[in-house]
Amino acid sequence: MISYALSTVQQIFYSDLACEALTKTYSPSDANDWSVDDSSVLYGLGQWGDNYFSINKKGHISVSPKGKGHECLDLMDLVQALESRNLKLPLLIRFDDILEDRLTRLHKAFEKAIKHYKYQGEYQGVFPVKCNQHRHVVEELMTCGHRWNFGLEAGSKAELLIALSLIDNPKALLICNGYKDQRYIETTILARQLGRQPIVVIEQANEVERIIQASRNIGAAPLIGIRAKLSSRSSGRWGNSIGATAKFGLSIPEILTTIKQLRNANLLNDLRLLHFHVGSQINDIAILKDALQEAGQIYIELTRLGAPMQYLDVGGGLGVDYDGSQTATEASTNYSLQNYANDVVATIKESCESNDIQVPTLVSESGRAIASHFSVLVFNVLGRSVLPADIPSIKKNESLIVRNLRETLTFIQKIPKTSNIDSSQLQESWNDAIKFKEDALNAFRLGYLNLSERAIAEQLTWACAKVLVEHLPNCSHIPEDLKALRSTLAGTYFANLSIFRSAPDTWAIDQLFPIMPIHRLDEEPNQLGHFADLTCDSDGKLTRFINNGQIKPLLELHELKANEQYVIGMFLGGAYQEVMGNLHNLFGSTNSVHLRLTTDGGYNLDHVVRGNTKADVLEAMEHNPKTLLERLRIASEEAIQRGSLKIGDAQRLMDHLETSLRQSTYLHE
Numbered sequence: 001m002i003s004y005a006l007s008t009v010q011q012i013f014y015s016d017l018a019c020e021a022l023t024k025t026y027s028p029s030d031a032n033d034w035s036v037d038d039s040s041v042l043y044g045l046g047q048w049g050d051n052y053f054s055i056n057k058k059g060h061i062s063v064s065p066k067g068k069g070h071e072c073l074d075l076m077d078l079v080q081a082l083e084s085r086n087l088k089l090p091l092l093i094r095f096d097d098i099l100e101d102r103l104t105r106l107h108k109a110f111e112k113a114i115k116h117y118k119y120q121g122e123y124q125g126v127f128p129v130k131c132n133q134h135r136h137v138v139e140e141l142m143t144c145g146h147r148w149n150f151g152l153e154a155g156s157k158a159e160l161l162i163a164l165s166l167i168d169n170p171k172a173l174l175i176c177n178g179y180k181d182q183r184y185i186e187t188t189i190l191a192r193q194l195g196r197q198p199i200v201v202i203e204q205a206n207e208v209e210r211i212i213q214a215s216r217n218i219g220a221a222p223l224i225g226i227r228a229k230l231s232s233r234s235s236g237r238w239g240n241s242i243g244a245t246a247k248f249g250l251s252i253p254e255i256l257t258t259i260k261q262l263r264n265a266n267l268l269n270d271l272r273l274l275h276f277h278v279g280s281q282i283n284d285i286a287i288l289k290d291a292l293q294e295a296g297q298i299y300i301e302l303t304r305l306g307a308p309m310q311y312l313d314v315g316g317g318l319g320v321d322y323d324g325s326q327t328a329t330e331a332s333t334n335y336s337l338q339n340y341a342n343d344v345v346a347t348i349k350e351s352c353e354s355n356d357i358q359v360p361t362l363v364s365e366s367g368r369a370i371a372s373h374f375s376v377l378v379f380n381v382l383g384r385s386v387l388p389a390d391i392p393s394i395k396k397n398e399s400l401i402v403r404n405l406r407e408t409l410t411f412i413q414k415i416p417k418t419s420n421i422d423s424s425q426l427q428e429s430w431n432d433a434i435k436f437k438e439d440a441l442n443a444f445r446l447g448y449l450n451l452s453e454r455a456i457a458e459q460l461t462w463a464c465a466k467v468l469v470e471h472l473p474n475c476s477h478i479p480e481d482l483k484a485l486r487s488t489l490a491g492t493y494f495a496n497l498s499i500f501r502s503a504p505d506t507w508a509i510d511q512l513f514p515i516m517p518i519h520r521l522d523e524e525p526n527q528l529g530h531f532a533d534l535t536c537d538s539d540g541k542l543t544r545f546i547n548n549g550q551i552k553p554l555l556e557l558h559e560l561k562a563n564e565q566y567v568i569g570m571f572l573g574g575a576y577q578e579v580m581g582n583l584h585n586l587f588g589s590t591n592s593v594h595l596r597l598t599t600d601g602g603y604n605l606d607h608v609v610r611g612n613t614k615a616d617v618l619e620a621m622e623h624n625p626k627t628l629l630e631r632l633r634i635a636s637e638e639a640i641q642r643g644s645l646k647i648g649d650a651q652r653l654m655d656h657l658e659t660s661l662r663q664s665t666y667l668h669e
Helices: 018-024 038-041 075-081 095-118 135-144 157-166 182-194 207-218 252-264 285-304 338-356 366-373 400-413 423-445 451-474 504-508 614-620 626-640 648-660
Strands: 053-054 062-063 093-096 124-130 151-154 173-176 197-202 225-228 273-274 312-313 360-365 375-384 491-495 515-517 527-532 545-547 550-552 555-557 567-570 592-598 603-609
Touching: 018 550, 062 075, 075 093, 075 567, 075 603, 093 095, 095 135, 095 338, 095 366, 095 592, 124 173, 135 157, 151 157, 157 173, 157 182, 182 197, 182 207, 197 207, 197 273, 207 252, 207 338, 225 252, 252 285, 252 375, 252 626, 273 285, 285 338, 338 360, 366 375, 400 423, 400 451, 423 451, 515 555, 614 626, 614 648, 626 648
Parallel strands: 093 592, 124 151, 151 173, 173 197, 197 225, 225 273, 273 312, 312 360, 491 527
Antiparallel strands: 053 062, 093 375, 375 491, 375 567, 515 567, 527 555, 545 550, 592 603
16 A cells, blocks of 8 residues: 655655745745735646636636637536536546637648748648547547548557548548558558548558558558658657657668559559658757758658659647746747747748649648647545644653754744844754654664654654744745755645546656646645545655746645535646556546537536446456455355344445445545
């Protein structure tokens, strides 16, 4: 089981950089004049919210699914209304209007760039199914994108099946990536005869022979594309998506060999597309510009070699500004959507026109930028754990160690809170407190201090730390040890969710997402904390939060109120998180809803998808719930015969178990 107990002070210290950032960002005010604008600045909502999220006068998050100036919904009121429909937290809320708006913005950006640069081609996007395979999501995109001939990208045989069944527009593209066996390739050839436009992208050299053989078997050919391994530089978490060691793509010698093979097989006339990819989250626009110049020249050379090229697929990578800093960091981008479209259009136009080559139809596989914003994960806090910093009452005959700690605390309390406090005095006091705490631990180990006195010593140590923190804002220079005290005293907020199920990238690759309370934003958050999830795993926690281009280890939060839910939202998680989660500790999928605004300012629940029950996750692990219940029934009967279990209690146990199997895997009141 996970343990949140901390054995030494050093174990709970964060890095100097993290603590320094925390000290700068968190400075509680004594004045009672906190406003929603202060909360907006604190959590960076005006930067990453992208006109979809703001704070209303009630101190609640307000969602404008169609963008600023359109109808909005109170997120907290919405959550309460959904809970009244027996859709308990944690809950995934998908705003289909945001999905449509993201798609609209993408196409308008390219339309504007095409018009501005007088580009003689067009833009035709596709959505990578791997980004979010849920049926309602993909169906919604196909419906909304029909007017732009929007298509799909498939990276597996299962995704190919989804795409073939959902694309009913003969002008929409189906980009076929990933590993391909003979059946995969033959399916695409037959789909072309069905009236679809699948383009089989050659990503491995050995796929060429399979394409040739499949074409001979059927007597027809697929549309063909080539993915190039570019030599342009890349950076960030997905920097190895490009270059000689990239997982997918053909080197320049392999491309030339492929052209020769296709020509000899009379398939060169079916080569229509060049594809490249420089990473899932391009944070620096300069990287894209270099890649576009190189890819543009390869496209031109393929045309000169006799291929009737039509499409240039710039892949995915259109980034999301998770922290709102607009910088070239892993959690941000130093460009806008319009910047991206402008550079793609302008660079390819320049390359083609200078070589007297007809410009291609531009294709992008922008999944993250389309899907991230439309989904909000909402979860409630179950409780809070903090270090015991209350001052214990004085006992008779206290040991010398405990008396020393009390004297140290009294000395710190008497230090005046004036400006430019001598930090060396604070440091010396903290050194004394730590030494006395260690003395108490050693004495306990040797049997000279009982458990009660050890507990008092620990409480007094943290009480010293708490008072020292109150003096820190008045220090001109804060020693390194004291910088960490605020983090030391921070609370652990226990979250009703599984990180591994609902936010796996935060654990796997340290992805940052905006996380903040969705209510009480007209109150000043007077606590610092991080989140621990329900799993019995030490990695099941959220301890990295956005901080305007930096990272802070703790988030500003509120005191919990008795008999009142404290509700937190994780934003911009609509891409990848919902399909990559696992069943760690058998926590399954959460309840989720799809909703759309109505003309009267309300909303319709278009789809409600119930989360996994305990029976569902047990069956996923090949356990039979009926068999499990029967075993427990037999055990209950045996206990009744032994006289260790009453019949009524046995029935209550079985009722609990049967009801539990029908319920969500998460906790309920």
